Amino acid sequence: MKRNKLYTYLIVGALAMSSCGKEFLQKLPQGELSEPQVGNKEGVEGSLLGAYSILNGNVSGTWGNYASAPSQWLFGEVASDNAHKGSEGGDQPYMANIESYKATSVNDNLSTMWQVYYEGILRCNNTLKLLAADQSGAKEITEERAKQIQGETKMLRAHYYFYLWRIFKKIPYLDENTTADQALTIGNDVDVLPKIEEDLRFALANLSEEKYNNDAGRMNKRAAQAYLGKVLLYNKKYPEALTLFNAVMAGTDLSSMPFWNNFDVTKENGPEALVVSKHAISSNGNPENGNVGDMLSGLSGTAPVNCCGFYQPTIDLVNAYKVDANGLPLLDNYRSNPYVSDFGLPEIQKENYELNVDLAFDPRLDYTVGRRGVQYLDWGIMAGDSWIREVVTGGPFVGIKTMVPKTLFGVQTAPGEYYITGLDVNIIRLADVYLMAAECEIEAGSLANALKLVNAVRARAATLAPKKAESGVNAAKYNVKPYPSFPDKNFALKAVRFERRLELAMEGHRFFDLVRWGIAKTTLESYSAFEGGIIPTYKNLVFNTNNEYWPIPQEELDRNSNLKPN
Template sequence: MKIYNLIAQVGIAAFLLTGCSKDFLNKVPQGELSDVQLGTAESIEMQLLGAYSIMNGNISGTWGNYASAPSQWVFGEMTSDNAHKGSEQTDQPNMNMIETYGVNAENDNLSTMWQVYYEGVLRANGTIASVNTDQAGTKKVTAARAKEILAEARMLRGHYYFFMWRIFKNLPWIDENTTLEEAKVKPNTEDILPKIIEDLKFAEANLPVSKINNEGGRVTKAAAKAYLGKVYLYQKKYPEALALFKEVIAGRDITSLNFWNNFNVLTEDGPEALLVSKHAINSNGAPDNANVGDMLSGLYGTSPVGCCGFYQPTIDLVNAYKVDANGLPLLDNSFRNNPYLSDMKAPNNKYVLDTTLRVDPRLDYTVGRRGVEYLDYGIMPGNDWIRSASYAGPFVGIKTMIPQSQYATQTASGANYLTGLDVNIIRLADVVLMAAECQVELGNLSEALTLVNSVRNRAAKLAPKKTKYGNNAANYVVKPYPSFANQDYARKAVRFERRIELAMEGHRFFDLVRWGIAKDVIESYSSFEGTHLPFYKGLVFTPKAEIFPIPLTEIDRSNGTLTQNPGF
């Protein structure tokens, strides 16, 4: 299929690229071009595809690249009130330290994130240098295509840096003009966000409207606009961000788009997708281009997946989908009153699903819970699919899973937890809600109301999930807000909508930090969650926890040039 052409080519490109070890400081100097960089137009295209290949957060292999997953589940969700690490307490203890805000600079998850995405930066730099050399000399690439390649490479570089910036903030800027000797002593004391913005501006100005060669995964002008607007939003530049978001939204009706199509391997990368990490299972069943970052989220035990039991939704998130009699969210956190706990408090053979529970239907398209149909696997049986419910709760995720009927072509041979499912990095609902956020902060409450309600009206179209008896598994209801009475209420509504619409997609922790409410939200969540799951009781969120330490291995390699983040 055409949609997988880019993935197939990326595998070849990654093989052809030279100098792809993990240590970004020991690379072919960007001012001294290698033979590959001086090759044909085709070799430059292959370099670009090699730069694209890091979109899936993986350089090679399968096991071990969880921290660099494009879904950002380790840093963006597991650290928030949305998700637990899952599995058992003794499994992946370095993840426990991240989840409980006790991480140190020697944590291997930090090194993975740093090394993989600096590899992406390096590959983008190499592509840019090759194009510049070609255009200054033989011009084997047409001028028009050269501009597009530069735009693609700079978009990728901006993305890789932004992913790292949200986590580490203080980074050395390495570009196509940085030599090896300069890279070795490049400090991380410069604010790189303006340079990320420069890359995204160039991409927005020079990328085409349509995907090049109609290949899935290619970046477009709309993707660049959405990304640039997102970075402006992080800077609280609301007018600038809103202008870009409006351009992305124009002509797109989110109410006409199917929510679940974003997570269906047969309909992924569709009209709502703006920036995705493409994944595919090779024709021989090999997982080289699979979604390896999310592999641990596979269901455990007797489930058809059989591994690995990580990345479980929190009790707090599940209860956040409750609605009042008017079909509206409980913005005051009263959803924690009389909480729904599935079968945690019931003897295993006495549990009865409460089908009167009044919830937003997005709950059962985000979370697997006992007694409710789960894809085409049948009815979710509870503990039989969970490694340790007393540690990480009774719920499992669903957005990273695919139906059994697709295993033959969309999972790796003998490993159903390695799938060809894409990961949405930016999708239209994300942009609509970011635009709503801008409208709220600019005082345009009626415009914000329209945007939020478009997302809610789309959610109302979701088909109800069923029990084994064929009846609805809950009292599903979601209604639009009649009005936003004031700015504070509107702000809460937008933020809450982002949580329930984008849950388990890598946004939550970064949202809490940029809103300046991480400490209050996480410590309040800990008081609630810890009542039911003792491991999460008493979490303390300090200001230093808003970013993560620079990996000690990188500081050592820099001979002390890199400065550690405050508090670590």
């Protein structure tokens, strides 16, 4: 973490006057300025933009920020039953240790996560200090705008702390009154969750529905309601969380918000986007403000994007999309007679492989996973092994949600680096809120209300256009129907948890959901038995309670003797 420095961004008139465009967070070169130089309106607003910029998990450059990606693909998905590390077995071995629950305090992914998000916290604290200096002096900033800046800043700080809390749990708390010397001595023996909640409550009380300057990436009241509700849900404060979720959902119609718009770079800033990491490729091709966190999930080999082959969906996830004759998930037996595409076939059979278009799947499968023989964006038919870096360890499937169409290469991608895109990442979207609200309704005993919310998500899924096979016919017998009823609480919980997996797969939620539900050990060891029976790399994984969060980075322990290791 950088200390004793104030990093901010210089603002030009066009940036200050931006509306809904991605220019809101396009960075100019960083400069180190003393506080008197930025202790004015322009400096405070610039410092706030600097705090926002950490939403994309990047301080500078492009390579090396994968662990701090806003999608949390490494900790939220690769550590779960949804995704493999991918690439080659020996590539990024510290990521493999995250996947196999063997990470130690010297794992560089942990250091990246810690340092980037504490940089975000530092920028938030600096913004609040600069604002306080203005309000006690020249008062260039109106009282109304000052409250908004505090609300935006404290919500950002809450987000950065929440991401750190989910991964490390025991972390030191630094606020705007913490000096640089104190920061090196504060311990991690106090739960920071109440402080996160406090910041979000402040944001909720002081932010309006309208986003400042109409900037799409700004925090507003609705975003604060959704985020505070999520934190309360993690803390099992279901009634209050439900009240907030209901406020977010009021007057919404999920069926009017196409599922794929959440992953279409040309359809961003829609009504489903609540808390978003904004990304952009600068007009001069500079990719630093792009989606650098997800860049490794570019495909490999002969694929139109041929770097870097990480982040592959699991066989277990793909089979979770199977449905019965009534269009309902196979909650308890989706692993029976597993579908593995062409994995493990002899070479001659691979060459002659034909997609089985008679299998019954939820259509969200082919908008989440690329599988051989099925249309992939506008890239053509997914070719199988030749698009995958190392099939024997990563499996036969690839992800879709992080890529953009070929027709947008060079416009929404870095020049010659098509794996760095301008695609935004949803941190919280409306369907997520629907399903969190359904959990709260179940805990309140309102199974009928929970049923309506889950079925609203499923009804939208039913409107997805069929993906085509190489032969030109539909790539599956697509079918997704509403649940007729939730007969009891246990069934309802199983259904809503399964629905979160289907709807939000490869979006960074899964591992954290399993932990907060208290089912991580049973789920992940069961997954290991299944997946390891097909790909031996994943056999005999052992998950213990202390694997629910990760070690404090060793360099932080060395720097601060008051930090206690997990």
